[in-house]
Amino acid sequence: VVASAAVAQSNEIDQWFRIDCSTTGNYTRGSQFEKNLNQLLANLSAGAIAGDWFNTNSVGTGPDQVFALIMCYADVGDATRCKECLARAPAGVRQECPGSRAVTASNDACLLRYSDKPFFSPVDVTYNASTNISYTKAGDQIVVQNMATMNNTRWQLLSMLAERAGDNTLRIDNRSEPYVDSLLGTSAMYGLAQCTRD
Incomplete structure (x- = not known):
């Protein structure tokens, strides 16, 4: 999650x-x-x-x-x-x-x-609250120039978070990952992953 x-x-x-x-x-x-x-x-x-x-x-x-x-x-x-x-x-x-x-x-x-089917305990990665959302515009203003770079960074961050949350005794992890956009320059993307406790 x-x-x-x-x-x-x-x-x-x-x-x-x-x-x-x-x-x-x-x-x-x-x-x-x-x-x-x-x-x-x-x-x-x-x-x-x-x-x-x-x-x-x-x-x-x-x-x-x-x-x-x-x-x-x-x-x-x-x-x-x-x-x-x-x-x-x-x-x-x-x-x-x-x-x-x-x-x-x-x-x-x-x-x-x-x-109607049991789902406790087995790892289920079919559901996550993150989807491919486009942040390229806010009204008429462009806010992200390179969406592919942002998405790649996001998936890299989420993969790292999921792995580290699973290894953590609290089953939670939060981190940031830098990415570069020609419009925004160097920015940081923040994320949090939490495992269900079943």
Whole structure:
């Protein structure tokens, strides 16, 4: 999981900057899967809030079993914002992804993931909060001349962070990497990687 520190007001907690909802094989209203999901999400946040801002659990058996994980990012630094995100995330995700059997959602304070398939412990690099975003313009002003250099630096930084976070006992790492742009000159790119604790 890669996160960047940002300032957010509590009303922005419901704003996901990345949400992936399954679109095939979805559950139907009133199904056993939905009942298990509702039970799981109702207790998942409370366990994370009462504990150390992290919780995993599963409910049900067979094809109706649901696995879930919820956590705050280590760089949030504001216990109130973390708690609000944990408390509001399940309802926000159900609203954004009705009927989805698998969801991964993150904002600048927390991550919520659930699935009809077990995902605890194995390394999963299919989801990260970083995508190829273009920063070449802000309005009419060019802010990055060489996007390829910036993207290469970003992927180099993220690869290094992921490796070092996995080797660190706290499962987190933050660093910077220099890059040169003909418009900006020499700049630094900052990043943070945090592993889930399952």
